[in-house]
Amino acid sequence: MHPSPAAALLAELVRIDSRSPGRLGDPRSDGAPTEEALARFLSAHLEQLGMTVELQWLEPGRPHLVARSPQIPGAPTLAFEAHLDTVGVEGMTIPPFTPELRGGRLYGRGACDTKGPMAAMLVALEKLLHDTQHATRNAGRSPLNLLFIGCCAEETGCEGVKHLKINGLRPDAVIVGEPTENRPVIGHKAHLWFELSVRGKAAHGSHPEAGDNAIYRMADVIASLRRFAGTRLLEASHPGFTPATLSVGTIRGGTKVNIVPDSCAVLVDVRLLPQQTPAAMLEELAAWVRADSGQPVEITWKAMAPGFASRADSALVRAFAAAGDARGARMPPGVVNYCTDAGSFGEAGYDTVVFGPGSILQAHAAEEYIELAQLDAAVQILMETARQYARC
Numbered sequence: 364m365h366p367s368p369a370a371a372l373l374a375e376l377v378r379i380d381s382r383s384p385g386r387l388g389d390p391r392s393d394g395a396p397t398e399e400a401l402a403r404f405l406s407a408h409l410e411q412l413g414m415t416v417e418l419q420w421l422e423p424g425r426p427h428l429v430a431r432s433p434q435i436p437g438a439p440t441l442a443f444e445a446h447l448d449t450v451g452v453e454g455m456t457i458p459p460f461t462p463e464l465r466g467g468r469l470y471g472r473g474a475c476d477t478k479g480p481m482a483a484m485l486v487a488l489e490k491l492l493h494d495t496q497h498a499t500r501n502a503g504r505s506p507l508n509l510l511f512i513g514c515c516a517e518e519t520g521c522e523g524v525k526h527l528k529i530n531g532l533r534p535d536a537v538i539v540g541e542p543t544e545n546r547p548v549i550g551h552k553a554h555l556w557f558e559l560s561v562r563g564k565a566a567h568g569s570h571p572e573a574g575d576n577a578i579y580r581m582a583d584v585i586a587s588l589r590r591f592a593g594t595r596l597l598e599a600s601h602p603g604f605t606p607a608t609l610s611v612g613t614i615r616g617g618t619k620v621n622i623v624p625d626s627c628a629v630l631v632d633v634r635l636l637p638q639q640t641p642a643a644m645l646e647e648l649a650a651w652v653r654a655d656s657g658q659p660v661e662i663t664w665k666a667m668a669p670g671f672a673s674r675a676d677s678a679l680v681r682a683f684a685a686a687g688d689a690r691g692a693r694m695p696p697g698v699v700n701y702c703t704d705a706g707s708f709g710e711a712g713y714d715t716v717v718f719g720p721g722s723i724l725q726a727h728a729a730e731e732y733i734e735l736a737q738l739d740a741a742v743q744i745l746m747e748t749a750r751q752y753a754r755c
C-alpha cells in the first residue's frame with residue numbers, strides 16, 4: 364500500500380533531526396542539531412508551492428520560518444503554525460529518525476509532536492493554494508491569503524514564538540498545530556516555572572545547633588506552597604477549565620550526611636488560568652510564601668508562557684464547527700492544561716485554535732507514533748475549515 368501524501372511527507376520530516384539544542388542563548392556543542400535543517404527543507408518545499416519565504420534568525424542555527432501566499436487584497440488571511448523543534452531521543456526504544464510504517468501508524472521522533480500536525484497542514488496548504496488560484500473561476504470557493512509559520516524553540520517553554528515578527532502580515536486567524544486528536548482546542552493554561560531557594564549555615568552533623576539547616580527551612584516553605592495551592596490558587600475560575608495548579612518538581616539541598624546543609628532549592632511548576640498573568644502571580648506568590656512561612660526565600664523565574672482562551676463564537680471556531688458539520692463528524696471544542704505557542708498568538712489578539720492529529724500521550728514518548736487515519740483526516744478537516752473560514 365502506498366503511503367498517503369501526508370504520510371510520505373511526514374516520513375521526510377521525521378528523517379530530518381530537529382532536536383531542540385536547548386534554551387535560546389545557551390551554549391551548545393559543535394554539530395549539535397538545531398531547527399535549521401528542517402527550516403531549509405520547508406523553505407524549498409514552500410517556495411516550490413509558490414510561497415514567499417522569510418527566515419528570521421533568533422541566533423545562528425535557530426530560525427523562525429514565515430511563508431506567505433501571493434496576497435489577494437480584501438481576502439482574509441489564515442495562518443498555519445507548527446514548531447520546528449522536537450524533544451531529545453534519550454530513552455527511546457525505536458529508531459528516532461528512521462520512520463517506520465506499521466499497523467496503520469508511523470513511528471519516529473516528532474511523528475506526533477509536532478511533525479504530524481505540520482505534515483497535515485502542509486498537504487492541506489498545497490490544496491488550498493490551488494483552490495485560491497482558481498477561486499475566481501470556481502464559484503463555490505472564496506479566496507484566502509495563507510501563511511505558514513514554523514517556530515523554533517518551543518520545547519523549552521514556548522520561548523521562541525515571543526520573538527516572531529508577523530505584524531506586517533496581520534493574520535486574521537491562526538491554527539497552531541499540536542496533537543489534539545483532531546479536536547479544536549480553544550484554550551489552554553499559562554505556565555510559570557521558577558526556583559525557590561533558602562540559605563542556612565553549615566556545621567558538623569554532630570553539632571547541628573551550631574548550624575542553620577536549610578532543608579528544615581525549605582520544609583516550611585513547601586508546606587506554605589501547599590497551603591497556597593489549596594487556597595489562593597483555587598479562588599479563580601474560568602469556564603471549561605480546571606483550577607490553577609502548583610507542583611514542586613525537584614528539590615536540591617545538602618552535600619553530605621554529616622554536614623548541616625547551608626542551602627536548599629526547589630523548582631516549581633504552576634499552571635494558571637488564561638486570565639491570570641504569570642508575572643503578577645509570581646509576585647503575589649512570593650509575598651504570600653514569605654509572610655506565611657516566615658522564611659526569607661529567594662525567587663528566580665525560569666520560564667513563563669501565556670495561556671489563551673478563544674471566544675466560542677469566533678470566526679475560526681465557527682469554521683471548525685461548520686467543517687465538522689460538512690463532514691458529518693463534529694468535534695466539540697475543548698481546552699487543555701499544557702502550553703503551546705497559541706498562548707502568544709492569543710495574547711497578541713489573534714483568533715486562535717490549536718488543532719492536529721495524534722495524541723499528547725504519545726508526544727515525547729519512548730515509542731512516539733501517529734495514527735495514519737488521523738493524519739489523513741486532519742488534512743481533510745483543515746481544508747474544509749479553511750474553506751469555511753474563507754466564506755465568513
Ligand SMILES: [Zn+2]
Binds near residue numbers: 446476477517
Ligand atoms: Zn509540541
